[in-house]
Amino acid sequence: xxxxxxxxxxxxxxxxxxxxxxxxxxxxxxxxxxxxxxxxxxxxxxxxxxxxxxxxxxxxxxxxxxxxxxxxxxxxxxxxxxxxxxxxxxxxxxxxxxxxxxxxxxxxxxxxxxxxxxxxxxxxxxxxxxxxxxxxxxxxxxxxxxxxxxxxxxxxxxxxxxxxxxxxxxxxxxxxxxxxxxxxxxxxxxxxxxxxxxxxxxxxxxxxxxxxxxxxxxxxxxxxxxxxxxxxxxxxxxxxxxxxxxxxxxxxxxxxxxxxxxxxxxxxxx
Amino acid sequence: xxxxxxxxxxxxxxxxxxxxxxxxxxxxxxxxxxxxxxxxxxxxxxxxxxxxxxxxxxxxxxxxxxxxxxxxxxxxxxxxxxxxxxxxxxxxxxxxxxxxxxxxxxxxxxxxxxxxxxxxxxxxxxxxxxxxxxxxxxxxxxxxxxxxxxxxxxxxxxxxxxxxxxxxxxxxxxxxxxxxxxxxxxxxxxxxxxxxxxxxxxxxxxxxxxxxxxxxxxxxxxxxxxxxxxxxxxxxxxxxxxxxxxxxxxxxxxxxxxxxxxxxxxxxxxxxxxxxxxxxxxxxxxxxxxxxxxxxxxxxxxxxxxxxxxxxxxxxxxxxxxxxxxxxxxxxxxxxxxxxxxxxxxxxxxxxxxxxxxxxxxxxxxxxxxxxxxxxxxxxxxxxxxxxxxxxxxxxxxxxxxxxxxxxxxxxxxxxxx
Numbered sequence: 001x002x003x004x005x006x007x008x009x010x011x012x013x014x015x016x017x018x019x020x021x022x023x024x025x026x027x028x029x030x031x032x033x034x035x036x037x038x039x040x041x042x043x044x045x046x047x048x049x050x051x052x053x054x055x056x057x058x059x060x061x062x063x064x065x066x067x068x069x070x071x072x073x074x075x076x077x078x079x080x081x082x083x084x085x086x087x088x089x090x091x092x093x094x095x096x097x098x099x100x101x102x103x104x105x106x107x108x109x110x111x112x113x114x115x116x117x118x119x120x121x122x123x124x125x126x127x128x129x130x131x132x133x134x135x136x137x138x139x140x141x142x143x144x145x146x147x148x149x150x151x152x153x154x155x156x157x158x159x160x161x162x163x164x165x166x167x168x169x170x171x172x173x174x175x176x177x178x179x180x181x182x183x184x185x186x187x188x189x190x191x192x193x194x195x196x197x198x199x200x201x202x203x204x205x206x207x208x209x210x211x212x213x214x215x216x217x218x219x220x221x222x223x224x225x226x227x228x229x230x231x232x233x234x235x236x237x238x239x240x241x242x243x244x245x246x247x248x249x250x251x252x253x254x255x256x257x258x259x260x261x262x263x264x265x266x267x268x269x270x
Numbered sequence: 271x272x273x274x275x276x277x278x279x280x281x282x283x284x285x286x287x288x289x290x291x292x293x294x295x296x297x298x299x300x301x302x303x304x305x306x307x308x309x310x311x312x313x314x315x316x317x318x319x320x321x322x323x324x325x326x327x328x329x330x331x332x333x334x335x336x337x338x339x340x341x342x343x344x345x346x347x348x349x350x351x352x353x354x355x356x357x358x359x360x361x362x363x364x365x366x367x368x369x370x371x372x373x374x375x376x377x378x379x380x381x382x383x384x385x386x387x388x389x390x391x392x393x394x395x396x397x398x399x400x401x402x403x404x405x406x407x408x409x410x411x412x413x414x415x416x417x418x419x420x421x422x423x424x425x426x427x428x429x430x431x432x433x434x435x436x437x438x439x440x441x442x443x444x445x446x447x448x449x450x451x452x453x454x455x456x457x458x459x460x461x462x463x464x465x466x467x468x469x470x471x472x473x474x475x476x477x478x479x480x481x482x483x484x485x486x487x488x489x490x491x492x493x494x495x496x497x498x499x500x501x502x503x504x505x506x507x508x509x510x511x512x513x514x515x516x517x518x519x520x521x522x523x524x525x526x527x528x529x530x531x532x533x534x535x536x537x538x539x540x541x542x543x544x545x546x547x548x549x550x551x552x553x554x555x556x557x558x559x560x561x562x563x564x565x566x567x568x569x570x571x572x573x574x575x576x577x578x579x580x581x582x583x584x585x586x587x588x589x590x591x592x593x594x595x596x597x598x599x600x601x602x603x604x605x606x607x608x609x610x611x612x613x614x615x616x617x618x619x620x621x622x623x624x625x626x627x628x629x630x631x632x633x634x635x636x637x638x639x640x641x642x643x644x645x646x647x648x649x650x651x652x653x654x655x656x657x658x659x660x661x662x663x664x665x666x667x668x669x670x671x672x673x674x675x676x677x678x679x680x681x682x683x684x685x686x687x688x
Contacts, residue, residue: 001361001362001363002359002360002361003348003351003354003355003359003360003361003362004355004358004359004360005282005354005355005356005357005358005359006359007354022391022395022396022397023391023392025391025397026387026388026391026392026397027388029384029388030375030377030380030384030388033379033380033384034377034379034380037379037380037420038379038420104371104374104375105374105375105392106352107347107352107370108352108368108370108371108374109350109352109368109370109374109375109392109393109394110350110351110352110368111392264353264354265353265354267347267352267353268285268353
């Protein structure tokens with residue numbers, strides 16, 4: 001193997017990532033186990049959190065205004081959206097702080113740096129899987145029933161992961177140089193909750209206002225997820241989904257270029 | 271086909287000194303803009319390594335020595351691919367593992383077992399590999415009983431032992447080790463070194479950075495001396511170490527700040543010089559175990575009625591404090607040093623008091639009864655105590671290694687009781 005100051009730039013080195021798959025797995029295990037160990041309720045927190053959030057929204061906003069779509073229970077409507085939304089925020093937080101949180105690893109040992117944001121996103125999957133399992137169990141018990149649309153969920157969640165890691169790559173790379181990101185990121189996530197139709201239905205907006213909301217990739221995620229769970233939920237308009245996918249692809253690609261350019265000198269700056 | 275496993279060619283690493291990275295975003299933009307228009311260099315470039323070329327054959331064990339800041343760690347960081355060189359290139363054959371720290375990535379909430387797997391994969395082992403060596407690793411560490419306890423409940427000793435055991439069972443073709451053997455208890459370190467040596471004979475190539483010259487000379491047949499980012503010499507370890515001492519780069523038997531026009535101290539007391547002197551009045555670093563040692567310091571007091579205490583700190587080459595010596599009532603003239611002026615104070619170390627080995631001596635001039643210091647210098651002087659072993663008063667004809675910072679000849683008495 002030759003290492004040179006003028007090594008050629010490669011966007012992705014898949015064989016190398018594959019060689020380090022054991023490390024990826026162990027880092028995911030570390031994140032998940034480290035998080036829940038010594039908490040009495042353990043992974044139950046994964047479901048308690050969105051339930052509390054839903055209850056709060058229903059008991060406050062739900063009492064003030066009629067924000068949900070007609071024909072659906074508001075609580076269920078909110079909860080279903082919170083499942084992918086919480087996954088997205090956790091994945092973004094994990095990957096966005098992955099380089100800073102693992103400084104000792106970065107400065108003491110070599111591995112493809114991409115493993116860190118990747119492991120952050122994957123570690124967030126556990127909470128999501130638990131919520132999804134509960135949701136599906138509920139569907140089976142209730143009168144709603146299972147629809148074949150459920151099969152689209154892996155695709156939707158893969159897309160959500162791409163959105164999270166594309167933004168995560170940008171934030172984690174920038175946070176190496178500018179620690180301000182640590183303050184900006186939570187604020188942005190909070191704002192994001194208001195421009196994503198989690199607590200309100202797009203039906204309640206004027207038609208010309210809706211397209212603005214669709215520019216947000218998370219809007220597609222949330223609407224598609226509801227569509228997959230609820231048999232009679234309207235299909236998200238394809239043109240908006242395509243816009244969202246294109247935007248994500250651009251952010252992902254540019255984030256990857258930025259990350260790969262910085263990763264060789266991260267240790268000198270951090 | 272040659273047997274070269276590491277081939278380094280014109281390697282250099284540049285850092286920009288004075289560039290503050292925690293800077294405001296706005297300032298960075300302004301600076302970049304200025305640099306762009308004026309075409310001026312905004313930061314001072316500094317070469318941590320320059321023109322490094324060497325090659326290592328299969329199975330060689332090479333020590334790397336040099337002062338702090340000579341570039342030793344930077345070199346290992348580049349070879350282990352943690353950072354990229356600024357110029358030049360290098361080629362590696364075979365699997366490489368770097369050990370720049372013991373227990374990298376240990377997570378306090380995880381159990382010993384989980385951490386062995388985590389640390390093992392971080393150091394480049396596959397899960398199967400860790401699994402196959404797991405029992406051996408745990409047995410070696412001696413913490414079997416606590417292997418399913420979170421490591422946050424471990425004592426620091428257990429922590430280090432477990433971490434070391436993982437490291438000692440690494441089996442790469444090339445191993446880079448940086449200074450890691452400076453922690454942990456001495457016995458266990460020797461055990462690890464033994465284990466590494468054992469595996470090393472199986473044809474492993476090792477690059478080894480250490481401040482501990484005795485470890486380097488016992489472990490590495492070949493050695494590289496770095497100074498200011500350049501290679502001074504690569505060759506037989508004994509020759510390179512001699513050169514290291516000749517160049518006076520290692521701590522020495524004498525430091526003369528007055529002669530070198532260096533100011534050390536505050537505006538009340540200044541250190542002028544310090545030295546080790548033998549019975550003949552010669553300044554030296556090397557003493558036989560049955561020689562007495564004069565440890566001298568000269569200093570200047572700038573004000574009257576300065577109530578000071580003098581300290582010498584003796585550290586072993588493993589970094590443990592052997593003992594601390596302070597002046598006090600035992601110095602009959604000590605009370606005289608309360609007016610401004612230049613003084614000489616001497617600490618006498620009797621013969622047959624120190625253990626054999628290398629010591630680093632620091633000193634302090636403090637306000638009596640407080641921790642406030644006028645002067646505080648670490649690793650100022652180096653002292654080597656040589657034990658000829660034959661006719662040594664303090665080893666009872668035993669010729670092996672004896673631990674401890676001191677090995678004093680004390681008064682004993684025996685009588686027959688029945």
